[in-house]
Amino acid sequence: MKIYVDADACPVKDIVISEGTNAEIPVILVTSFSHFSNAEQPAGVEIIYVDSGADAADYRIMKLAARGDIIVTQDYGLASLGLAKGCIVLHHKGYRYTNENIDQLLQTRYLSAMARKGGKRTKGPKPFTAEDREKFRELFKNTINR
Template sequence: MQIWVDADACPKAVKEILFKTAIRREVKTTLVANQYLSVPSSTFINTIKVSAGFNVADNEIVELCNPGDLVITADIPLADKIVDKGATGLNPRGELYTIDNIKGILSMRNLMEELRSAGSVSGGPAAFSPKDRQNFTNQLDKYLTRHL
């Protein structure tokens, strides 16, 4: 099992949790971004820098992830693609994306996007909070305990 991180929009607090977890649990963790990232020196942590462009990092993750891998992302269309490949997604706020729930989550995301573009709904997600950090940490720990 490997952890893949959609790192361009991943909160710093989540990256720090992932670095500690990769080293402590000895699980390979790869951050994919369109910019250079500073990561701790470890055989379990590496980065892939992709060119700038729409969905370039997402496409790289989809291509490289395998069934049984865990992908950290808040990007629901990306989560849908990796779940179709047999991987599992984990949102930085602690929500798992699985075969059982991703199609419903994707449908709701698409509906909300239509409502926003029509001006019926405004705003986006709340700021990343300490509770989100705790939810992510708990869900990551539960997932790794079950799958390692």
Template sequence: MKNIRIVIDGDSCPVIKIIEDISIKYNITAILFCSYCHVPNKKSNIKYCIVDSYPQAVDLAIINDIKNGDIVVTQDYGLASIVLSKGARAISPNGKIYLNESIDILLYNRHLNKEIRKAGGKIKGNHKRNRKDNINFERNLIRLIEDTQNLL
């Protein structure tokens, strides 16, 4: 059976501890990709891939390393889109599972919001992270792991 990995876009990931706990429980390798400017406190079970701090360096490292069956934790719709195209799965730190069927609309909305901001408009920001986000993330990450194990 192919090994599943959890790949973390780690420059600003609020769920590293949850990922660590789940990776131990399911005996899955977790790899945190981050720039040398954003290295969090070392976690015992998580492997690190530290890259340069130039723009998109973490994303490019993940894209080059990703394998079919991996699960990527990211807030970046663009990265999620590429991950999905390579046969991997993607989930946001809030627990939203990115799907091929809906990624295009997320990318389009991101583009529209950027255009609105560029024209001087205001966009409603994200809500403050709460306990419910952690519960949703944990539940959906476990679901992705179990679904992926059944497919491999």
């Protein structure tokens, strides 16, 4: 098992790194070159840099991930692909994507995009809270301890 993080805008990288390395599970952060850093990572953490294209990180994660791996992302499209490949996919706000909820999430995203295209204003995501952070930590710990 490996853990892949869609890391460009992931607010829980520190939790994934801490808990993943404690459990001795390799953590792979996939991020664009625009987020390049020379910072040292703990043993068991690898950073893969990709082009800044819209879905470059998603494509790399899907190329590398295998059945049973964990993917952390807020991208519904990547979540859908990960589920189809047999991966466990988690959102940073503390919920697990499933075959039961992904269609509704994708439909909502599509309808919001169509509304914006038609000139309507839609609400953005709610701010990330300390409660969301703890909810993710618990979900992540339970997931890697299975």
